């Protein structure tokens with residue numbers, strides 16, 4: 336006998352008896368030709384009919400600030416005002432983050448003081464998460480934060496000098512990007528101070544796209560890679576993110592309508608902010624969005640499973656294929672094949688060290704976490 340939850344049965348299957356099938360908490364039993372409806376606990380909650388908002392406006396959430404959401408009409412032009420909105424009660428506990436595609440009703444004029452309501456959030460194509468720390472857990476669970484939704488690309492900004500590149504941070508970002516199914520793009524700034532050879536050598540075995548940013552360059556290559564995409568930018572303090580954002584979006588501050596920190600030329604928001612990129616030449620192609628994340632200084636990976644950490648190290652994957660299923664690939668796993676794999680010259684030992692640092696950090700091994708990162712030759 337095949338049993339199906341009534342609430343999940345499409346009405347079209349019900350025939351004349353279909354009307355009576357739509358009873359919450361009942362099950363439909365198929366026994367050859369005989370179909371019966373019996374009371375029974377439905378394993379899934381009954382789907383609620385979504386209230387209709389035929390007049391709703393589709394918009395992208397570009398700022399989030401204390402319960403107020405700045406939204407940009409999907410069909411809007413660059414000159415359109417930002418629509419301020421609040422969550423409608425019908426959203427329940429669903430969170431709204433920058434990058435969410437939402438449906439707005441109410442006053443969507445964007446006039447000063449006008450307030451729209453967010454009545455729907457579209458299914459997310461990607462979710463970039465982070466935890467404050469790698470072993471960031473409480474008895475209630477992980478303190479996990481969604482950084483942005485629907486991003487296509489993670490732009491990892493690293494200076495080539497002043498401050499020197501930190502491959503540990505880049506590796507972390509790669510794990511987060513692959514875990515969220517977002518394409519990484521390595522953006523190497525301050526190319527006037529040092530060459531990229533050492534960084535590129537470290538990532539030689541990865542098919543990792545990169546762009547070099549020289550202060551005199553026209554950013555054409557970067558703009559080409561950002562076009563048509565929603566890209567999130569992350570990087571350590573001082574690597575030149577604000578300089579880059581201001582070059583990419585010259586009126587960034589006006590665009591998000593927030594006050595610049597004195598002398599910094601950057602918006603003061605500590606959460607993510609999406610900025611519309613200006614059109615490239617006469618091209619009609621969507622220039623895309625860049626999401627700046629000024630308040631994000633670290634990428635805790637407590638939400639990434641130990642197995643998924645390996646996704647950030649595709650150059651090591653083959654070396655693990657002969658390992659026992661329960662091998663944790665740490666230094667304590669004496670039968671782990673990764674050591675021999677590296678000793679045979681099949682992978683860079685610095686990459687294995689970085690992978691193990693992340694594994695140890697997730698496990699809360701403070702001694703290992705304090706172990707200095709391998710420095711790249713300058």
Ligand SMILES: Nc1nc2c(ncn2[C@@H]2O[C@H](COP(=O)(O)OP(=O)(O)OP(=O)(O)O)[C@@H](O)[C@H]2O)c(=O)[nH]1
Nearest residue numbers: 524525526527549550571572573574575576577578
């Ligand atoms: N030589 C050189 N200096 C640069 C370049 N880009 C930025 N800088 C300088 O690097 C310093 C830091 O740049 P910012 O753009 O403020 O760096 P940031 O990543 O936004 O730093 P936070 O605001 O702390 O997050 C500033 O003094 C910039 O003038 C570059 O391409 N070459």
